[in-house]
Structure formats: C-alpha cells, structure tokens
Amino acid sequence: MADLDLKALSPLFYWAGIFIAFFSSFLILGKVKKRTADFVLAVWFLIIGAHLTFFVLFLSEGYMKFSYLIGFEIPFPFMHGPMLYLYILCITGRSPGKKIWLLNCVPVFIIYIMLLQFLLMSPHERVMVYQNKGKGYEMLSQMIKFLMIFSGIFYVGLSLLAIKNYKKKISDQYSNTEKININWSYYLIIGIALIWIAVIIRNDVLIFSLVVLFIVVAAYFGISRVGILDLPVTAEVPDSKRTDRDEETIKYQKNSPGDDVIHSIYEKLISKMEDEKLYKDPDLNLNYVAKLLEVHPNILSQVINSIENKNFYDYINRQRIEEFKRIVILQENQKFTILSLAFESGFNSKTSFNRNFKKYVNCSPSEFMKNQSVHIE
Incomplete structure (x- = not known):
C-alpha cells in the first residue's frame, strides 16, 4: 500500500x-x-x-x-x-x-x-x-x-x-x-x-x-532578489564609434603609464585623502575618485595596486581603520559608541568594521581600546 x-x-x-x-x-x-x-x-x-x-x-x-x-x-x-x-x-x-x-x-x-x-x-x-x-x-x-x-x-x-x-x-x-x-x-x-x-x-x-x-x-x-550592481564591461568598439575615453582605455591596455606618472597620481591621491577624507564616504567607489583626480579608473587601480600592493577595497578600508584609531582615543569622543565612531570613519556595517579591523590590527576593536586605556562601548 x-x-x-x-x-x-x-x-x-x-x-x-x-x-x-x-x-x-x-x-x-x-x-x-x-x-x-x-x-x-x-x-x-x-x-x-x-x-x-x-x-x-x-x-x-x-x-x-x-x-x-x-x-x-x-x-x-x-x-x-x-x-x-x-x-x-x-x-x-x-x-x-x-x-x-x-x-x-x-x-x-x-x-x-x-x-x-x-x-x-x-x-x-x-x-x-x-x-x-x-x-x-x-x-x-x-x-x-x-x-x-x-x-x-x-x-x-x-x-x-x-x-x-x-x-x-x-x-x-x-x-x-x-x-x-x-x-x-x-x-x-x-x-x-x-x-x-x-x-x-x-x-x-x-x-x-x-x-x-x-x-x-x-x-x-x-x-x-534585486539586481546586482553592474560593473563596467570591456567590449570591442568599432573604430568609427570610439570616444576619447575608449581611446584612453585602449592606450592604457597597450601601454602602462611610467613610474613618474604613477607616483604623480599617487601623490594627488594621498593629498585628496588627507585633505578631504574621501574614505569617510561609505559609498565611495573607484570611478568617483578617478574622476576627482582626472585619470582613467584603470590607471588609478594600477597606481594603488603597484604602490600599495592592495586593491581599492583594501586601500580605502585601511584608511578607515587608521581614521578610527585616530578618533577613538580622543577625549571628546569617549561619549560615543564604537559602532558610531566606525560609521564616522566610513564603514557601513558592524560586520565589515570588525572584519577589517582584525585584518589590519590583528586584534578586536575592544582589545585595541583596552591596550590604549580607552573605555567606551
């Protein structure tokens, strides 16, 4: 049966x-x-x-x-x-x-x-x-x-x-x-x-x-599920329809910029980061930074990879960790929570903050603050 x-x-x-x-x-x-x-x-x-x-x-x-x-x-x-x-x-x-x-x-x-x-x-x-x-x-x-x-x-x-x-x-x-x-x-x-x-x-x-x-x-x-973010797709473009930007991409692919150009762009990047603290923007992306520096995104990516030996994600989040370490020890910030200071540094989630902090500091945020004699929650 x-x-x-x-x-x-x-x-x-x-x-x-x-x-x-x-x-x-x-x-x-x-x-x-x-x-x-x-x-x-x-x-x-x-x-x-x-x-x-x-x-x-x-x-x-x-x-x-x-x-x-x-x-x-x-x-x-x-x-x-x-x-x-x-x-x-x-x-x-x-x-x-x-x-x-x-x-x-x-x-x-x-x-x-x-x-x-x-x-x-x-x-x-x-x-x-x-x-x-x-x-x-x-x-x-x-x-x-x-x-x-x-x-x-x-x-x-x-x-x-x-x-x-x-x-x-x-x-x-x-x-x-x-x-x-x-x-x-x-x-x-x-x-x-x-x-x-x-x-x-x-x-x-x-x-x-x-x-x-x-x-x-x-x-x-x-x-x-909603759609996933689109990324620029490199495709072959007919010669008659190529724009200046396409030509720049092709030029980049064939000829890598020299060391002088790389270091010049890197100095501009450092200056922007120090003066405007771009990393504090949680939605910061490579294309936006490249536009500010007036360079092609691919070139900026190569600059970061060659000098910092990091991709864009790691480079910016390292900046955010350094910012957090700087502001967390300030006396006027003792009244804020760890998470609020993490958000102030540019992170958009507790998970991302904790993961990146352990990656670059080799300890948890609470352990770091204990070593620095900082008492906040």
Whole structure:
C-alpha cells in the first residue's frame, strides 16, 4: 500500500514542479523592470518545465503513448549548464554577446546532430530501441552520458569562476561590498552540482526530485532578489564609434603609464585623502575618485595596486581603520559608541568594521581600546 501511495504521489510532486517552473517564468516575465538576467531565468524555467514534462510523460512506460517524442528529451540536460552560466554572467554585471550565446548553444546542436539518425526513425522503431535499452546504440549512449557528466562539471566550474572574477572586480571598484551580496548564487550552483551527482549515480527519481526542489529555490531567489550592481564591461568598439575615453582605455591596455606618472597620481591621491577624507564616504567607489583626480579608473587601480600592493577595497578600508584609531582615543569622543565612531570613519556595517579591523590590527576593536586605556562601548 505504501508503494502504491508513493507511486501515486510522485507524478503529483513532479506536476507541482512543472507548474512552479512555468508559473515562475510567467511571474518573472511579468515584472515591470526586467533585466537580461530575468529573461534568461524565465527561459531557463521554461526549459526545466519542458524537461520535467518529458520525464512525467515517460514515467511508468508512458513513452508507449508518446512514442513520437522519444529522443527529443535527450539533449535537455545539456541546456541547464549553459543556462546556469549565462544567468551567472548576467547577474554579475556582464551581458553575454551573440558569440557567447551561440557558443553555449553549440553542445545542444551537436547532441541533436549525433541523434539525427535515431530521431529520423519511426516512433515504433524508437520504442523498440528504447525497450531494448539502446541496443545498437551502445557507443552513442555511452558517449552522450560521458558528455553529459562533462558538461555538468564544466559549467559548474565555469560559473564558480565567473563569481570569483566578479568578487575580484567589485573589490577593485567599491570600498564597501556588503550590499553587493551574491552568496545566494552559490545555492543555484550547489543545486545544479547535486543534480549532476544524481546523474552520475543514474537515479532518475532522485534527479528529478532534486530538480523540483531546485526550481523552488531558484524561483525564490530569482524573483525576490534585486539586481546586482553592474560593473563596467570591456567590449570591442568599432573604430568609427570610439570616444576619447575608449581611446584612453585602449592606450592604457597597450601601454602602462611610467613610474613618474604613477607616483604623480599617487601623490594627488594621498593629498585628496588627507585633505578631504574621501574614505569617510561609505559609498565611495573607484570611478568617483578617478574622476576627482582626472585619470582613467584603470590607471588609478594600477597606481594603488603597484604602490600599495592592495586593491581599492583594501586601500580605502585601511584608511578607515587608521581614521578610527585616530578618533577613538580622543577625549571628546569617549561619549560615543564604537559602532558610531566606525560609521564616522566610513564603514557601513558592524560586520565589515570588525572584519577589517582584525585584518589590519590583528586584534578586536575592544582589545585595541583596552591596550590604549580607552573605555567606551
């Protein structure tokens, strides 16, 4: 009886997943302000919904009723890796060009070409192959399984690399990164990774059960999370449309500024920091400072990296720590709290302040004040 109930419940569970996939897609497309990432996620949900539909239709020998569809479901697993990667690129501020889109569609087209002979067979002949567990197509079946596993591992790795590169870029661009939280994107990657592990184990029920759970998680984060900050994307610009700024970027990329120029810009940076205390602005970013110094952001980034051996994030937060150390020992500031003085120094969260303080001072703020005989809370 329990087995019967489980068998009856499974299709309902999968149909619920199909409904959530299609409904989530329509919800995302119904958003007033849609970004490229929204369209990618909506299309991905449609693909997942279609994939689950194939699975449910073929469940419990249902392929006999839908024999004309046999084979068309095989390339679907090759779509999820590229969709994950393209979505990660979009939410991390990169807009994939036509070449990237086409390149990531190639694996799916290759699989369809490999299956062409099988797909051109009559539905009855495909059923016979299906019932005989791929007899006559053993080599093709093994090759597709290998490529499927490789695709999963490859795109999970590629997605993790994209997030790693994005985190590096935001550290080069922003002085506070707490509001730019992309940790939730790891849930999507972990979810896909678990599904691919189930693929390796070759347990269809486990695979598609994980897919349903993945849909729920992806739908929640995809709909509820606001967009991530965009970063400047370097792209090829036709010669006829290049601006002075584009020419400056190209010049920078080909010819690094000399030591004299680097030290001159650095002196201007130090002067600005000392005179105007720019680091006290919690929203300070590289582009703004570069504009004040009248230099290209890439050049300013190189100046900081070459002299301070730090990225923009570390450089500014070190300044903030020094400012906090300076003002916390002043007698007139004893009436303020640690957190208020941290905010006064340019930090925008207690977590960021504590993390950076321990990083640069090698002790907690309370330990530092105890050593300085400062008594504030």
